[in-house]
Amino acid sequence: MPSLGADMEAGTLVEWLIKPGDTVSRGDVVAVVETQKGAIEIEIFEEGKVHELSAEIGAKLPVGAALAVILKDGEAPPAPAKPAPPAPAEAEAVPEAAEEALTPPVAAPAPVAPAPVAPAPGPNAISPAARIRAHELGIDVSTLRGTGPGGVIVLADVDGSAQKPKAAPPKPASPMEEMRKAIAAAMTRSKQTIPHFYLSETIDVQPAIDFLETLNDGKPPAERVLLGAIFVKAAARAASKVKTMNGHFTDGAFAPSEVVNAGVAVALRGGGLVAPALMDAMSLDLAQTMAGMRDLVGRARAGRLRASEMTEGTITISSLGETGAEAMTGVIFPPQVALVGLGAPHVRPWVVDGAVVPRNVVTLTLSADHRVSDGRQAARFITEFETLMTMPEAL
Amino acid sequence: MTKDEIRAAFLEELSRVAPDIDPATVGDDDHIQDDLELDSMDVLNLVAALHERLGVNIPERSYPEIATPALAVVYLDAALKSAAM
Incomplete structure (x- = not known):
């Protein structure tokens, strides 16, 4: 059971997409797991043949529990698991890394899934x-x-x-309550551990809006591009230039990321939020960025996001869309170190070439982690973004 | 296509784009963004789905004309009739 977020303790297996005998390779989606943030597709990071599905549908498993045994080419199957004497038969709930279960018996004669040693009986000893x-x-x-x-x-x-x-036990929490709990845990941790600081700038987006009007004119709906895609593309380019905004802060140190996996915040109806990542956003042109975002939003609504998309984002872009408030100061998603908050476009009087004219403007607020960056880097990020907004055709 | 059929098609595509909306609970005057909370990406997906299903290519400037089921039925009915002429 992979961790799909720093605050995840357990997940419920709801579907297997493989069966014993199947050949799997790195990146294949092999199972669906229900978490506090909805159903997530689990990818595999091994190659080989499925020997055994250890976890049963419906089992709630702690992070780290073995889900399946995959044998590499030529690898002998492990010895069958022996039921451990003192513990009851819920062997699927045993925390054990999948890789350990992969080790051939010659190298490691341990059973596949040894149950934990039963605690010495005491006042609170419990199976x-x-x-x-x-x-x-x-x-x-x-x-x-x-x-x-x-x-x-x-x-x-x-x-x-x-x-x-x-x-009488309390009623099990609804999915919405579970999501609120997950958001509460992540956001509280963020605000308690990340020393946020914020820089804002109101940016003229009229060139981008005019560019899109021309680009979309006469295009069938499936080929139209939204302003949000321009924002994600520009934020990804800015993040690739200002390395201290792009990466993860874990174990007391910042690790910048080579690629930009742009987290796209998607508001769910009735409340709640997910921010799946558009992987390697720098490798996508504008049309591909738009297609990727449509796909992410569609799968977020249908509960079909992938584990990697939930955990490998390196910066998040949260846009309020085309109507609504003019600015938003966001909370960084740990372990990321920056979040780009974009308000809705508003028509405002603006000075262009010495004359006051009506223009569509957007307020960008960058939330950044002071452990990793300072105002100078944040200002540079905003300048990069603003420059790209003046030449959307270059995106 | 009758207006009832157009309405049914609109609601079916709406619930496909937003699977968490029960079409039976959608009122004729519910605004797809203000009441049903579709975002701009959902609206684009709905317009794309209607284009595929009905052959009506709704330009961006006409999005307000499909903002509620009642408005959409009038707009799509007129578009289908003018296409048939």
């Missing part, structure tokens, strides 16, 4: 299955009395407690 069930039902394990060997809390104790009317 793994009972712990998972208690977590699902929202039951505080310290309130339970164990009836298993040595007083261990077993599944029946949790279920028994859940059936008592006064200990």
